[in-house]
Amino acid sequence: QVQLVESGGGLVQAGGSxxxxxxxxxxxxxxxxxxxxxxxxGKEREFAAAISWSGGTTGxxxxxxxxxxxxxxxxxxxxYLQMNSLQPEDTAVYYCAAGQSAIATMIAPNAxxxxxxxxxxxxxx
Numbered sequence: 001q002v003q004l005v006e007s008g009g010g011l012v013q014a015g016g017s018x019x020x021x022x023x024x025x026x027x028x029x030x031x032x033x034x035x036x037x038x039x040x041x042g043k044e045r046e047f048a049a050a051i052s053w054s055g056g057t058t059g060x061x062x063x064x065x066x067x068x069x070x071x072x073x074x075x076x077x078x079x080y081l082q083m084n085s086l087q088p089e090d091t092a093v094y095y096c097a098a099g100q101s102a103i104a105t106m107i108a109p110n111a112x113x114x115x116x117x118x119x120x121x122x123x124x125x
Contacts, residue, residue, distance in 0.1 A: 002026035002114050004096050009119030012086055016123070020081040022096030022116055029077040033103050035112060036070060036081045038092035038121075045095070049081060050106035059106050064090075086123045093118040 008020040020036065035050035049070040051058045058070055067086075072079040079096060099112035 004098060004114055004116035006094065006096050006116045006119040009094060009121045011122045011124065014087055014123055014125050016086050017082070017084045018086065018121060020083065020094055020096075020119060020121075022079045022081075024077045024079075024098060024114075027098070027114065029098070030074040032098040032100055032114075033106065033111075034070075034072060034079040035097045035099070035106060036068075036079075036094055037097060037109065038090075038094045039118075040089075040092040043092075045109060047107040047109075048094070050103065051079065052103045057103050059103070061107075083121070086121075088123045088125045091121060091123050093120050 003025045006022045033052050036048045037045050038048050039045040047061050049060045051070045055072050067084050069082040095118045096116045097112035098114040101111035105111040
């Protein structure tokens with residue numbers, strides 16, 4: 001059974017940091033590109049960051065570039081999102097996703113086959 005389980009969310013003050021983790025089971029994680037999306041209340045789900053199956057290619061939304069870092073440990077079947085300098089506008093439910101489409105399509109939700117349930121990140125001002 002395919003599962004993506006996110007963890008690491010929580011409440012943090014503006015300027016603080018959090019590290020999200022997403023652990024995969026039920027599929028061959030090293031063969032999949034991975035991504036983090038986020039959805040704020042009343043807004044559509046949006047791309048945040050992605051990483052290729054090898055870790056050799058990463059991509060970021062302009063809104064998080066320079067503050068967030070995505071990386072993966074294929075031996076642990078886990079992808080991470082290190083979030084620094086958090087701002088209230090980063091408040092959202094964060095979802096990890098797995099897919100095998102070309103990494104060039106990384107920003108498109110339909111490029112991903114599997115999704116986690118999400119973890120809440122709340123940044124207070």
